[in-house]
Amino acid sequence: MPTNGDVNPYGIAFVPAGVPSWSPLKPGDVVVSNFNAQSNLQGTGTTIVKIVPNSQPVTFFAGHNLGLTTALAVLRSGFVLVGNVPTADGKNVIAPGSLLVINPQGRLVKELKDARLLDGPWDLTVIDGGQFVKVFVSDVINGTVARIDLLIGENGVTELPTSTIIASGYLHRTDPAALVVGPTGLAYDGLHDVLYVASTGDNAVFAVYGAAGASHSGGVGRLIYQDNTHLHGPLALALAPNGHLVTANGDAVNPDPQQPSEIVEFTVDGQFVAQMSADPTAGSAFGLAFGMDSQHHSQFAAVDDSTNTTTVWTLRTGN
Numbered sequence: 187m188p189t190n191g192d193v194n195p196y197g198i199a200f201v202p203a204g205v206p207s208w209s210p211l212k213p214g215d216v217v218v219s220n221f222n223a224q225s226n227l228q229g230t231g232t233t234i235v236k237i238v239p240n241s242q243p244v245t246f247f248a249g250h251n252l253g254l255t256t257a258l259a260v261l262r263s264g265f266v267l268v269g270n271v272p273t274a275d276g277k278n279v280i281a282p283g284s285l286l287v288i289n290p291q292g293r294l295v296k297e298l299k300d301a302r303l304l305d306g307p308w309d310l311t312v313i314d315g316g317q318f319v320k321v322f323v324s325d326v327i328n329g330t331v332a333r334i335d336l337l338i339g340e341n342g343v344t345e346l347p348t349s350t351i352i353a354s355g356y357l358h359r360t361d362p363a364a365l366v367v368g369p370t371g372l373a374y375d376g377l378h379d380v381l382y383v384a385s386t387g388d389n390a391v392f393a394v395y396g397a398a399g400a401s402h403s404g405g406v407g408r409l410i411y412q413d414n415t416h417l418h419g420p421l422a423l424a425l426a427p428n429g430h431l432v433t434a435n436g437d438a439v440n441p442d443p444q445q446p447s448e449i450v451e452f453t454v455d456g457q458f459v460a461q462m463s464a465d466p467t468a469g470s471a472f473g474l475a476f477g478m479d480s481q482h483h484s485q486f487a488a489v490d491d492s493t494n495t496t497t498v499w500t501l502r503t504g505n
Contacts, residue, residue: 187494188245191224192231195489197258197268198496200477202314204262209290210246211236211260214480216487217246218473218496219254219268227276228365229253234268234288237496247292256370256422256473257285257310261319263338264290269307270297271326271366279366281327283307285334287343295342303332303349309422311372311381313398320398322352322381326368329358331383333397352400353407357387363469364419364438371423371433375454382431382454383407384420389439391420391431393454411456414440418448422474426451427484427501430459434471434488447471449488467492 187193197219201211211217220231232252235243247266257269266288272280282305287296298304306327313320321334331353335346358368371384374397381397385406394400394407411417411431419439424432435448447470451459464471470492479485484501 188220188233188235188243190233190245190248192220192222192233193224193226193494194220194222194228194231194491195494195496196221196254196472196491197256198473198475198487198489199258199260200475200485200487201260202262205260205264206290209264210244210292211264211290212480214478216477216496216498217258217260217266218243218489219256219258221253221255225276227273229271229273229276229279234258234266237498247288247294249286249294255308257307257323258473259310259312259321261312261314261338262316265338265343267310267312267321269310269323271306271308273365277365279306279327281306283327285321285323298334298345303334303351305330306366306368308366308368309370309372311374313374313376322372322374322397324369324372324383326358326366326370329356329368330354330403331369331372331381331394333400350401351403352381352397353383353394353405354403355406356383356385359387361438364436367419367438370421373423373425373431375425382410382423382425384423384433386419386421386436386439389414389417389419391423391433410454411452413452413458416448416450416458416461418442418445421472424474424476426476429454432474434464434474436471437468441468443468449474464488465490465492
C-alpha cells in the first residue's frame with residue numbers, strides 16, 4: 187500500500203530494458219496500479235507504485251479523480267500507459283474513462299479519450315517498437331478490443347489515425363461485486379501475430395489473428411479455451427516464456443468455493459496444464475505479468491487484491 191492508503195492493486199508490469207537512465211524506474215523494476223482509494227470504494231485509486239523488496243512501495247505517480255485498472259504498461263521510451271475507469275461513488279462508472287500517458291519522471295502528460303475506442307480501458311498489452319507503439323486495449327463497458335496506434339516523439343505521444351476496433355461482441359455487463367464484467371486480459375504473440383483475449387463474462391479465451399494490421403473488427407475471434415472446471419471468470423492474461431498462456435480467475439463468473447483465486451496455465455491449443463491459488467479468499471487474483479529482473483532472470487509477478495500484496499517469483503530454467 188502506498189502512503190496515501192490506496193488499496194485493491196489491479197495492474198502489474200515489469201520495467202523493460204531501454205528506459206531513460208534518469209527515470210526513477212529502472213529495468214527489472216515492478217510497478218503496480220491501484221484501483222481503490224483508502225476508502226476502498228472501487229474506481230477511486232489514484233496511484234502507481236514501484237515495488238521495493240522488503241520495504242514500503244515508492245509512489246511513481248499520483249493523480250486525481252481516477253480508478254487505475256489492470257491496463258498498465260511501461261514502454262522502452264520510459265512512458266507509462268495506464269487505464270482509468272473512475273466511479274463517483276464506488277458503484278457507478280463515469281464512462282467512458284481514459285488512457286493516461288505518464289512521462290518517465292512520473293508526470294501526467296496526456297489523457298487519451300475516445301467514447302468508441304476507449305470505453306472503459308480495463309487491460310492492455312503493447313507492441314513496443316520504440317518510436318511506434320501499438321496498444322491493444324480491452325474495453326469493458328462496450329465489450330470490444332481496440333488497437334491504439336501511437337507515435338512516440340520529441341514532443342511526446344501522439345495518437346495516429348489508424349487506431350481502430352479489431353474485435354467485438356464479448357459479453358459485458360455491470361456487476362454488484364466486480365463493478366463491471368467484460369473482456370479483460372490481453373496477451374500478444376508477435377511471432378504469429380495473434381492477440382489472445384480473456385473474456386470474463388464468456389468464461390473463455392479467444393484468439394484474434396492478424397491483430398497488428400487489422401483495419402476492422404473480426405468479431406470475438408476463435409475460441410481456444412473454455413473450461414468450466416478450471417476457468418472462473420478469467421481476468422488478466424499473459425504469455426509465458428514457454429509459450430503457454432496464464433490467466434487469473436476473478437471468481438465473478440462460474441465460481442467454485444473449492445478453487446478460490448486460481449491462476450491457471452494452459453496451452454494455446456486449449457489444454458489445461460496447471461493451476462495454483464493466489465489466496466484462500468475468492469476474488470483475490472487479478473493482474474499478472476512475466477518479465478526480467480535486472481540480472482536478466484525470468485520472473486513472474488501477480489497481485490493479491492485482498493491482502494494488497496504483490497508476489498514476484500524467479501522462474502527456474504532448464505529441462
